[in-house]
Amino acid sequence: MTSRTQSTFAPPVMEARRWLNGVSFPPDRPLINVSQAAPVDPPPPAMRAAMAEAIEDAATHLYGPVLGLPDLRDTLAAHWSAHYHGTARAEQVAITAGCNQAFAATLTALCAEGDEVILPTPWYFNHKMWLDMSGVTSVALATGPDLIPSAEAARALITSRTRAIALVTPNNPGGVEYPAETLRAFFDLARESGIRLIVDETYRDFDSRPNPPHDLLSIEDWDQTLIQLYSFSKAYRLTGHRVGAVIADITLLAEIEKFLDTVSICPPQLGQRAALWGLENLGQWLTGERAEILDRRAAISDHMPQLTAKGWTLMGVGAYFAYIAHPFADPSDVLAPRLVQDAGVLALPGTMFMPADDPAGGRQFRIAFANVDRAGIAELFARLAALDWPLASTQRTA
Known part of the structure; x- marks a missing residue:
């Protein structure tokens, strides 16, 4: 017998947090967490x-x-x-x-x-x-x-x-x-x-x-x-x-x-x-919050060329999110746990947002930047650009 809850998958954000178990991050290279779109600062x-x-x-x-x-x-x-x-x-x-x-x-x-x-x-x-x-x-x-x-x-x-x-x-x-x-x-x-x-x-x-x-x-x-x-x-x-x-x-x-x-x-x-x-x-305070988020959105676009040169694609950006396609051979659900260990970045793979039979999710990641300022976004993109994982065959022939 299958219960109602057994009819669906495990909560993605909780699953992603388990990838942090047993991984340590040095003080000069702390974790960049772009997995969840929830502000961590308290109300004003x-x-x-x-x-x-x-x-x-x-x-x-x-x-x-x-x-x-x-x-x-x-x-x-x-x-x-x-x-x-x-x-x-x-x-x-x-x-x-x-x-x-x-x-x-x-x-x-x-x-x-x-x-x-x-x-x-x-x-x-x-x-x-x-x-x-x-x-x-x-x-x-x-x-x-x-x-x-x-x-x-x-x-x-x-x-x-x-x-x-x-x-x-x-x-x-x-x-x-x-x-x-x-x-x-x-x-x-x-x-x-x-x-x-x-x-x-x-x-x-x-x-x-x-x-x-x-x-x-x-x-x-x-x-x-x-x-x-x-x-x-x-x-x-x-x-x-x-x-x-x-x-x-x-x-x-x-x-x-x-x-x-x-x-x-x-x-x-x-x-x-x-x-x-x-x-x-x-109202005025929220206007300032909006301006800060829009600046972070602009920072994504400002730093994207270094990833574009490596074969990445920016599919969408706005509000709290950037949605990007990666150039690597392995699918994103395999790469996401490795991203924690190799780059100190926690991000959700596109497979968490797509039907199981749609291979497009394996090429994608969601970046939630609500808690990452412009400097943090610069560091995030530098870490992603430094990845030297094997490329997909289409990227190698290009």
Whole structure:
């Protein structure tokens, strides 16, 4: 007998951490960890002070509303409306214990056993894991060298069992920012096909574009097709406090509420209060955080030529991620543990983001640079450029 959890793979980040066991790193060559996209710095001091005050409020330690604190729902709806030049109402917002729970709750509300959800590849592995554990088939939508999915290619994958298409932009793992016209094409396809379009915008706050990334919230009755997911973790360094959100129609939120009430009863109260304080007070600070991430993105591009000369390819970069193709003979899942020992770099192989039968994952790595500054990026690229592993035959003949 196979349980639900046995139907999927082990958590990739935890698997990668095991590659560190028994490996030591000298002080002059410390580990460069680019395996996880979670800020390691704590929230800014002013937010921590506000959280300390909230700790003294007795209500912080009690159950709250299943769909989240009303003030947070209202404020997020106002921010969402302003950012997208559209309309979102508080009753269309649910707060969740992190964005992964937002995805899980949404898919549970949408899907039954044997249904299908289309995921562009490379995909975010936790999305694939949840669908596996739910008995829902993940239908892989291959992307080209630019990692941008095609709505027309997705059209050919839609069947009577398809319930949704799930996109992540800026993308995890690829880093690419989906163009507004791409999102509009997927929205039109989903509406025409009677399915839902899920857009996970966990990294929205680090999008490089000065204008709204899409206009979907300005479409009449957008909530009958579109579901947006969000995370406060990356913007406000609240990863350990687990605060995310779903923006969708109220009928779907009523179904999501059943899931949330059963699993977590309510989102963590302290994290919600911190998220609300952040929305109300940290706009300028977040602008600075975005500028720093954009500078790190620029550093990736600045240093990429030394890898390009060695046969590497930059497939995508943006938000917290760079997605790169390597030139070596062995696949990335074999090379990743060796990368720890030979270069002092912990990175996730592309095989963790691709179907097992897709060989493209073996040529790829994800670099998560949220915790690596410009100087660290320079050192990272120097270490990668110094690798002298055997090249793939196509590289040798070139």
